[in-house]
Amino acid sequence: MAKQLGYHTIHEIFSRFQAQEAEPKGELEHVNAFTLVVAVALSAQATDVGVNKATRALFQIADTPDKMLALGEEGLIEHIKTIGLYRQKAKNVIKLSRILSEQYLGQVPSSRAALEALPGVGRKTANVVLNMWFKHPAQAVDTHIFRVGNRTGIAPGKDVVAVERAIEDNIPVEFQQHAHHWLILHGRYTCKARKPLCNACIIRNLCPFEEKTP
Template sequence: MNANKRRAIYETLQSLNPHPTTELEYATPFELLIAVMLSAQATDVSVNKAMRRMFPVANTPQKVWELGEAGVADYIKTIGLYRTKAKNVVATCRILLDQHGGEVPADREALESLPGVGRKTANVVLNTAFGQPTIAVDTHIFRVANRTGLAPGKDVRAVEAALEKFTPAEFRHDAHHWLILHGRYVCKARRPECWHCVIEPLCEFKPKTPPPEM
């Protein structure tokens, strides 16, 4: 895909959604960190439902630490892998209290050293909480980048590198938000909805999906 076509894709997505953001609900960097940690292999909807119950009770590292694993697990038991996630959340809170003054660090290495925090989670927090132009590649973005030809790659790190290389600087902060939403609602895994895709004329996916028969 050439540079002009890539720019046109981002300009089109920007025109429809000038200020995209995560669908996770949060009010502080800490709330975002916990929500993103819990969202692995779970939907944002399920995480939001659980956090609407937990955050009014515990939304700081100290309060979540005081809840303990059993307390956190009780709030998040509707979320997949909740026991492991509860353990990681509480351990992360202890590290934040002991090593970072109870604050979420705006540093990749420090974030990735937290239990249950990988590169994707760190990228989301750095981008959404701290305004850094990182690109977090999940399954939706991996699919859209490869299917459209925007930034092909064999694995998530390759796609992330390609997106960082080929995304014009002015779009880099918002790129992963546009792409994840596009993958979630239009360029779906089983059946991409090409018939109402705004970037369909620019997309290099050849077997365009026809609309379903009425």
């Protein structure tokens, strides 16, 4: 775990991220708030690419809680059986669809507590929805962000909640909205787990990681 970087260094890092890609986007495909919730819930222990392949046809016929309930658990399984843990995920999606239909008139709530109360929706999923759909500066910490936060000293922490807090506390407000997307993309394509592409990294000279690849 690297030491926490200073404010000016973090500001420069995110200035570079912003210059490289001003409006970073999440890679999970969705058409509304409900399909975003479903896509993120399905993405646990699965790749975005794999989820997108499964949901393209699914969301054409089931893009609301009521339509998902009409499809049913077995119908849903036929669409998502290429995704890991698909049986449990199908149960959760049907359960959360019923809750949204009966308690929220089919609408996705903008409250973290309400989102986390949905089956199969944890803190990370709730934060993704709050950030991507409701434009809250919520920080969803996945394995990429956890690694980048600790490796670079941008947001060091012993667990995901600590890293989430560090992002909220240490990254300038002007970068908060897109911070988690910049960090995810950096971790996914440059600051990889086993062989980081340090020679192609735009923040190489600001990063204290001692085992930089040549």
